[in-house]
Amino acid sequence: MPQTAQPLYQQIKDYLLKEIQDGRWKEGEVIPSENALARQFGASRMTVNRAVRELTAESVLKRIQGSGTYVAPRKYQATLVAIKNIADEVRGRGHRHSSKLLRLERGEARDAHIMQFEVEPGHLLFHSIIVHFDNQVPIQYEDRWVNAKVAPGYMDLDFSVSTPNEYLMRVAPLQGVKYSIEAVNAPSEIARYLAVPEDEACLVLYRTTYALDQVASVATMWYPGSRYQFEGRI
Amino acid sequence: MPQTAQPLYQQIKDYLLKEIQDGRWKEGEVIPSENALARQFGASRMTVNRAVRELTAESVLKRIQGSGTYVAPRKYQATLVAIKNIADEVRGRGHRHSSKLLRLERGEARDAHIMQFEVEPGHLLFHSIIVHFDNQVPIQYEDRWVNAKVAPGYMDLDFSVSTPNEYLMRVAPLQGVKYSIEAVNAPSEIARYLAVPEDEACLVLYRTTYALDQVASVATMWYPGSRYQFEGRI
DNA sequence: TAGTGGTCTAGACCACAGC
DNA sequence: CTGTGGTCTAGACCACTAT
Numbered sequence: 001m002p003q004t005a006q007p008l009y010q011q012i013k014d015y016l017l018k019e020i021q022d023g024r025w026k027e028g029e030v031i032p033s034e035n036a037l038a039r040q041f042g043a044s045r046m047t048v049n050r051a052v053r054e055l056t057a058e059s060v061l062k063r064i065q066g067s068g069t070y071v072a073p074r075k076y077q078a079t080l081v082a083i084k085n086i087a088d089e090v091r092g093r094g095h096r097h098s099s100k101l102l103r104l105e106r107g108e109a110r111d112a113h114i115m116q117f118e119v120e121p122g123h124l125l126f127h128s129i130i131v132h133f134d135n136q137v138p139i140q141y142e143d144r145w146v147n148a149k150v151a152p153g154y155m156d157l158d159f160s161v162s163t164p165n166e167y168l169m170r171v172a173p174l175q176g177v178k179y180s181i182e183a184v185n186a187p188s189e190i191a192r193y194l195a196v197p198e199d200e201a202c203l204v205l206y207r208t209t210y211a212l213d214q215v216a217s218v219a220t221m222w223y224p225g226s227r228y229q230f231e232g233r234i
Numbered sequence: 235m236p237q238t239a240q241p242l243y244q245q246i247k248d249y250l251l252k253e254i255q256d257g258r259w260k261e262g263e264v265i266p267s268e269n270a271l272a273r274q275f276g277a278s279r280m281t282v283n284r285a286v287r288e289l290t291a292e293s294v295l296k297r298i299q300g301s302g303t304y305v306a307p308r309k310y311q312a313t314l315v316a317i318k319n320i321a322d323e324v325r326g327r328g329h330r331h332s333s334k335l336l337r338l339e340r341g342e343a344r345d346a347h348i349m350q351f352e353v354e355p356g357h358l359l360f361h362s363i364i365v366h367f368d369n370q371v372p373i374q375y376e377d378r379w380v381n382a383k384v385a386p387g388y389m390d391l392d393f394s395v396s397t398p399n400e401y402l403m404r405v406a407p408l409q410g411v412k413y414s415i416e417a418v419n420a421p422s423e424i425a426r427y428l429a430v431p432e433d434e435a436c437l438v439l440y441r442t443t444y445a446l447d448q449v450a451s452v453a454t455m456w457y458p459g460s461r462y463q464f465e466g467r468i
Numbered sequence: 469t470a471g472t473g474g475t476c477t478a479g480a481c482c483a484c485a486g487c
Numbered sequence: 488c489t490g491t492g493g494t495c496t497a498g499a500c501c502a503c504t505a506t
Contacts, residue, residue: 007475021407033491044477046280049493057291065492066484183417183435183459201417201435201459225417225435241494267472278496283474299473300503 008043012051015041020060020071030068031061086142086221087163090134098136101159102193103129106148116208117147117215124148126155128164131193138194141222150216164217172211179207181230186222194224201225242277246285249275254294254305264302265295320376320455321397324368332370335393336427337363340382350442351381351449358382360389362398365427372428375456384450398451406445413441415464420456428458435459 005011019025032040037048052069055061062072090097109123117123125145132140144164146154151171157164168174185199194202203223209216240248253259266274271282286303289295296306324331343357351357359379366374378398380388385405391398402408419433428436437457443450 009475021409023407035490044479046478046495047476050475052492054291063492064485066490067486068491178465180463180465181415181437182463183437183457185419185433185435185459199419199433201419203415203417203437223417225419229414229416231412231414243494269472278498280476280497281495284494286473297473298504300471300505302472302504 008041009047009051009054012037012041012043012048013055016051016055017060025071027071027073029071031071033068085163085165086132086140087166090132090139093134095135098133099159099163100131100133101128102131103127104155104159106155107145113145113218116218117145119147119215126151128154128159130159130164132163137227139223139228141190141193142219143221144217144219146217147215150211150214164219168209168211168217172216174209174211174216175213176210177207178210179205181205183225184222186224190222194222196224196226203228203230242275243281243284243288246271246275246277246282247289250285250289251294259305261305261307263305265305267302319397319399320366320374321400324366324373327368329369332367333393333397334365334367335362336365337361338389338393340389341379347379347452350452351379353381353449360385362388362393364393364398366397371461373457373462375424375427376453377455378451378453380451381449384445384448398453402443402445402451406450408443408445408450409447410444411441412444413439415439417459418456420458424456428456430458430460437462437464 006014016031019031025031034045034048034052037043037052038045041048052061052063056063056069059072062070064070084092087097087099105127107125107127109117109119109121109125113119113125114121114123117125126148128142128144128146130142130144131138132142142164146164146168148154151168153171154164154167157167182204183201184204186194186196186202188198190202191198191200196202202225205219205221205223207217207219207221209219239245250265253265259265268279268282268286271277271286272279275282286295286297290297290303293306296304298304318326321331321333339361341359341361342355343351343353343359344355347353347359348355348357351359360382362376362378362380364376364378365372366376376398380398380402382388385402387405388398388401391401416438417435418438420428420430420436422432424436425432425434430436436459439453439455439457441451441453441455443453
């Protein structure tokens with residue numbers, strides 16, 4: 001087989017994708033069996049199997065044992081937005097990331113924190129407020145509460161070299177994340193730190209992370225609407 | 235082989251994952267070769283290959299031909315937010331979705347549209363403005379331009395029964411989506427339709443969709459910050 | 469040169485669906 | 488029952504890396 005071209009299984013994948021993309025095989029219809037494709041391409045069944053299996057994993061196809069292979073129902077219309085670590089993102093743009101620690105303190109769980117962290121009143125928590133800059137321009141105001149049980153060394157961190165995120169990822173494997181994005185008019189204190197007019201629309205990302213079977217941290221991140229956006233593509 | 239248990243390739247995957255999860259094989263380290271694993275499990279190389287290849291596709295491992303298989307570097311820290319079709323979302327909450335068509339017209343590409351749609355000046359476009367309601371409460375102001383070449387029947391739609399999205403998905407297979415999310419203070423007209431105070435912070439989703447190798451539509455969707463949020467979990 | 473991953477084959481046996 | 492997908496083997500040749 002000439003390897004100058006694509007591998008055979010990839011050629012088969014491309015063929016299948018093209019048939020679907022061009023509408024010759026419609027949603028829900030059966031496509032040729034593995035044996036038929038093997039004959040058509042002069043390939044072994046294993047090679048065809050790999051092509052079809054991978055497309056099934058990519059949810060382009062759907063297989064039913066004993067029945068056949070079908071074109072998968074149209075993908076659930078969802079747009080995915082990727083939210084990256086702020087420091088990585090700034091560096092990824094080729095800019096310089098820096099941060100300023102506004103507050104670092106220990107506190108006890110009370111009121112809303114008891115619900116958010118699912119802990120007893122009085123449970124030890126750490127609290128930090130940090131402003132992140134992209135080339136000296138403030139782009140994120142981060143208010144974070146951290147579970148001392150998960151990150152006991154949080155107060156000893158040097159936030160000028162590592163971000164809270166990086167530390168939390170290091171001390172405990174992340175088990176899950178829950179988040180929401182809202183738009184909120186900036187209150188005066190936050191507007192001041194972000195250097196925007198009071199009441200400017202801000203993107204606010206609430207994020208709760210889970211590690212070691214507990215709530216690890218609860219963070220509220222404010223981004224000025226005038227100079228920050230989440231983006232992506234499929 | 236007793237099929238009461240998991241398939242062999244899956245057992246091998248589980249074994250590899252456990253070694254990594256338990257920290258016996260650390261980030262960047264080499265793992266045993268395919269031949270070594272084949273001997274260890276009494277499996278053929280093809281079976282081991284499948285296990286390792288799938289874990290590589292899941293970016294748990296990294297393979298270098300001629301060199302070896304390594305534990306992949308730390309997963310890219312990204313949070314994914316899913317944005318669904320507004321009608322589906324409202325119905326998913328068990329509420330009633332309705333919409334009001336504020337404007338429907340044909341127009342020609344000019345200025346910014348020429349860039350956005352990548353077409354010649356004068357290219358036929360359709361323009362619609364719709365407000366979507368969740369149980370009578372306005373939650374989205376949708377301003378959309380559509381490429382007439384892709385959706386020639388757009389002007390004949392009954393927007394009270396199907397949303398633009400549903401129609402566009404039906405007439406042409408979606409090839410791609412590009413989007414961004416911003417926070418913007420509501421201008422007076424939009425604030426009026428969303429029934430919020432002027433200058434209230436709004437989530438704004440810009441979305442460009444591609445179909446038939448062209449730009450299919452460009453939409454700007456405004457959500458009142460006070461009663462809408464994107465959310466999700468991992 | 470020896471060892472690694474990358475691909476491929478020609479069989480095989482099994483579980484399951486549909487007739 | 489036949490045909491489908493699901494899995495597996497024991498080879499094989501190749502391209503590449505390391506020594």
